[in-house]
Amino acid sequence: MSRNVLVAYASKMGATAGIAEAIGADLREHGHDVDVLDVAQVHSIEPYAAVVLGSAIYIRRWRREAVQFLRNHVDALCTRQVWLFHSGPVGPDKDQVQEMPAAVRRLAHEIGATPAVTFAGRLERDTAKGFLARRLATGDLAGDSRDWTKIRAWADDISAAIQRSTWDRPADGTTPN
Numbered sequence: 001m002s003r004n005v006l007v008a009y010a011s012k013m014g015a016t017a018g019i020a021e022a023i024g025a026d027l028r029e030h031g032h033d034v035d036v037l038d039v040a041q042v043h044s045i046e047p048y049a050a051v052v053l054g055s056a057i058y059i060r061r062w063r064r065e066a067v068q069f070l071r072n073h074v075d076a077l078c079t080r081q082v083w084l085f086h087s088g089p090v091g092p093d094k095d096q097v098q099e100m101p102a103a104v105r106r107l108a109h110e111i112g113a114t115p116a117v118t119f120a121g122r123l124e125r126d127t128a129k130g131f132l133a134r135r136l137a138t139g140d141l142a143g144d145s146r147d148w149t150k151i152r153a154w155a156d157d158i159s160a161a162i163q164r165s166t167w168d169r170p171a172d173g174t175t176p177n
Contacts, residue, residue, distance in 0.1 A: 003162060006048040007036045009055070010063035015121045015144075016056045016087045019151055023052055023085075026155035032162065039069040050081040050162050056121065057086040057098050070107040077111040081165060083158055084108060084116035087146070117154055120145035 005027055009020035017038070024036035035048075045051055055066035070077070086098060098118045100108060108115065 003032045004048045005032045005034045005050045005052065005162065006042065006045055007034060007052045008039045008042050008069060009053070010039050010066035010069070012056045012058070012063065015146065016054050019085070019087055019119055019146060020052070020054050022148060022151050023155040023158070026152050027159055030156070030159040032159065039065050042069065045073050045076050045080070048080065050158070051077060052083045052085070052158060054085040054087065057088040060098065060101055062086060062101055062104050067103055067107070070104065070111070074107060074111055077113070081162060082111055082113040084113050085119055085154070086116050087119040087121040119151055120147055
């Protein structure tokens with residue numbers, strides 16, 4: 001397998017997509033071939049040695065399309081390195097770690113992915129969708145809470161893990177015993 005990496009995301013208001021783009025850019029800087037795609041655009045993960053999947057998280061739930069992506073590709077994901085993240089907390093609670101929803105936790109365990117990392121999100125009037133989000137975007141929760149330093153550091157860790165696994169593989173791409 002090559003060092004091709006898929007960074008897929010499910011975003012409602014664009015904040016998770018922005019995080020995915022930043023992760024993709026960081027991985028490219030480390031020499032990886034990276035595609036950053038909305039999960040709806042991904043039909044096969046065959047070309048990728050590693051997959052990073054992110055979802056917005058609202059009321060302790062991942063976006064339906066992100067969970068469906070995991071279900072649709074569970075067999076293929078079992079043979080790849082997989083990292084998960086979710087974004088959502090904003091305002092004073094922006095550093096609050098969100099637990100993975102039960103279905104995501106089961107699928108992550110099945111494919112051998114580590115628990116999802118929580119990144120703070122963004123809630124702005126211009127991008128808020130739905131009555132509640134628009135209402136909250138006018139108060140203390142409004143603003144961009146994403147921590148780009150934390151996001152880049154996580155992407156750096158992913159790059160290092162991919163590099164280690166590439167060095168550990170024989171030239172024919174098989175897994176050593």
